[in-house]
Amino acid sequence: MSGQVHPRSGTWCGFLELAGERNNFTLNIAFFSDRKLSGAGRDDVNEFYVTGVWEPTEGKVRMLKHYIGDHDHSTHLDGRITNKGCHVAGKCWGKEKFEMNISDDDQNALSSTWQPQTGTWNGSYRQGGKWYNFTVEIFFRSYGHIIGRGFDSIGHFNIKGLWEGKAVHFTKSYVGADDVIHEGVISNDGTEASGIYRCGKVDIFKIGLCQDTVEESAIIWPRSGRWKGLYVEDKKDIPFTVELHFGLDRFSGKGADKTGTFSMDGTCSGQEVNFRKQYLEKHRHSIGRCHVPFTGCMSRDGQFVIGTYSEKDYFEMRFQV
Structure with missing residues (x-):
């Protein structure tokens, strides 16, 4: 629609100022069509994740930044989207400044034929400070749906979800265990993804297409x-x-x-x-x-x-x- 802006999903680099000190960060963030956002990144302190919403008509972003692990800390960020969805600037807690720009590699729009690659993906998720591996067969349909089947140390699972450009979200469903929601960002070549998962607590996952599939x-x-x-x-x-x-x-x-x-x-x-x-x-x-x-x-x-x-x-x- 005219006058609306959709921020780009991908890798963003920026800073926020707290107590007069600049804290630099890098953030992989996904902006979804339902106006929600989520992402995972690292700053000068530790790893963190963000959740929030974005508003296309007024071009506003509202995020809550949480540190992962022992750092019991959260920060409210309110900003405005500019530069065709490639720049966000605003205030932290309504006072301190923050700013972020999408990386050079993610500034260009995806082609109309781009889509993630179907095949065997290997991944891992972190829980309680430890990493656990999984393998999943994923089918990316051309109209944005995802479906697949895999296994990990818990058992076999099915996945269903959507991909919207480089933003991806899917649910991992086990038999006899809780569902796990995943939200992340897909790489430019469509062969890697990373983000956060939710199952009680929030932590990080990452997956990549098997090399045998790429050949x-x-x-x-x-x-x-x-x-x-x-x-x-x-x-x-x-x-x-x-x-x-x-x-x-x-x-x-x-x-x-x-x-x-x-x-x-x-x-x-x-x-x-x-x-x-x-x-x-x-x-x-x-x-x-x-x-x-x-x-x-x-x-x-x-x-x-x-x-x-x-x-x-x-x-x-x-x-x-």
């Missing part, structure tokens, strides 16, 4: 043969097996799951995969429809697919060597 090959050759997979239904894993035959740009096959026997027919273009799963007539009453649409992304070795079905829930399937 490119000229042509993807999907493997014909037996594939095994699963789809998530009501937070439960439903396994299936299917025999697939891949041609140049189409594939088909037959398989079975708990509902019954089905056929698959679809297309593949590069890493993009789209197909319909159609059950035999005698099984259709169990699901209330004759076919189920799937869309996903194939790994570069042609042996793994992750994606969504019926526009919302997660599935994956892997070639059986």
